[in-house]
Amino acid sequence: MKILNHLLYANDGKQVSYRATPNRGSKYSPTYLVMHYTAATKAAGSIAWFLKPEAKASAHLVIDKDGTITQFAPFNVVTWHAGVSQWNGLNGLNSYSIGIELVNGGKLIKQGGKWVCPVDKESVPDNDVIIAKHKNETVENAWHEYSEKQLAVAIEVATLLVKTYALKDVVGHEDIAPFRKSDPGPAFPMGSFKSKAMGRKDETLDLYKTSTEVNIRKGAGTQFETVTKMLPANTKVTILKREGTWSFVEVLDTVHGLNDIEGWISAKYLVK
Known part of the structure; x- marks a missing residue:
């Protein structure tokens, strides 16, 4: 182009x-x-x-x-x-x-057993729908x-x-x-x-994976709430910054129906 x-x-x-x-x-x-x-x-x-x-x-x-x-x-x-x-x-x-x-x-609704776009009333096949929580909302919804x-x-x-x-x-x-x-x-x-x-190269990423099931939190410590359910073992992440024994990461996999999860993980649970 x-x-x-x-x-x-x-x-x-x-x-x-x-x-x-x-x-x-x-x-x-x-x-x-x-x-x-x-x-x-x-x-x-x-x-x-x-x-x-x-x-x-x-x-x-x-x-x-x-x-x-x-x-x-x-x-x-x-x-x-x-x-x-x-x-x-x-x-x-x-x-x-x-x-x-x-x-x-966008956000879909259920009508007559089908997922439907509320604007144009067109149905969306189940395999084109994910159930996920928007980062600015508190509950899960269906998304196209x-x-x-x-x-x-x-x-x-x-x-x-x-x-x-x-x-x-x-x-x-x-x-x-x-x-x-x-x-x-x-x-x-x-x-x-x-x-x-923005042109970030894969080789510049600080890539790790989780060694076991692990919590991802809103802050650098166990006193902070979790962002979502526990990440599975072998979840791919990239470390964006570090604070003591904690790492702020971006999750590269789709986990629990969510894309682009970010949060804090104890560094001892991250391996190359």
């Missing part, structure tokens, strides 16, 4: 589908990349919505489950994807970020999984955007508007996605 004049071109050299949204601002220099889900299972509805002035919403890209990309504005033009938001001392992330929407039903092709294309695009615009970070809508939004949700592997997009 490549970017020419702030427009995206696919690996075949052709420009990706471009549908100019009326919901856009002025030119700007982006600093961050914000990931979203569409909260719908089909791309067509989101594309049509972004083309309506009354929507007052848009994004730079929509990436479908099969990896198909639609662009709505040049990357140096503000789109309206973030809403009321804050991050790292900045207010209103529309003016500072590129927005990517991944076609995904992202496809491997969709994630692979999104990583490729994100990596290109980070390089082209020297972006400082990749964040979720749930990070910049935690009291309003839950996307891209626990089905999205933000930790590994961010690492790849």
Whole structure:
């Protein structure tokens, strides 16, 4: 892929589908990349919505489950994807970020024995659903999984955007508007996605695995609450920092239906 004049071109050299949204601002220099889900299972509805002035919403890209990309504005033009938001001392992330929407039903509900997207009422097969607790919530819910092709294309695009615009970070809508939004949700592997997009090499990771079942806690000590149920033996983690005999880790495996768990583990239970 490549970017020419702030427009995206696919690996075949052709420009990706471009549908100019009326919901856009002025030119700007982006600093961050914000990931979203569409909260719908089909791309067509989101594309049509972004083309309506009354929507007052848009994004730079929509990436479908099969990896198909639609662009709505040049990357140096503000789109309206973030809403009321804050991050790292900045207010209103529309003016500072590129927005990517991944076609995904988000949080699902059970109707008639089937998992259903509450927005477009489409059913989602059981094998495309995970049960997980959102990091900003206290109970488990059903979430629509992202496809491997969709994630692979999104990583490729994100990596290109980070390089082209020297972006400082990749964040979720749930990070910049935690009291309003839950996307891209626990089905999205933000930790590994961010690492790849920002160019962190596997060989630079301080990789370990758990030697036995072990608790992962909210602080460096047994007095702190656990983040989730015990991690199984041989769970892969990377150490991000150390404090005494404790290590703050990112869990690289999906455990108990959760992606990108972070917390503190006693170092004596970690082995190479």
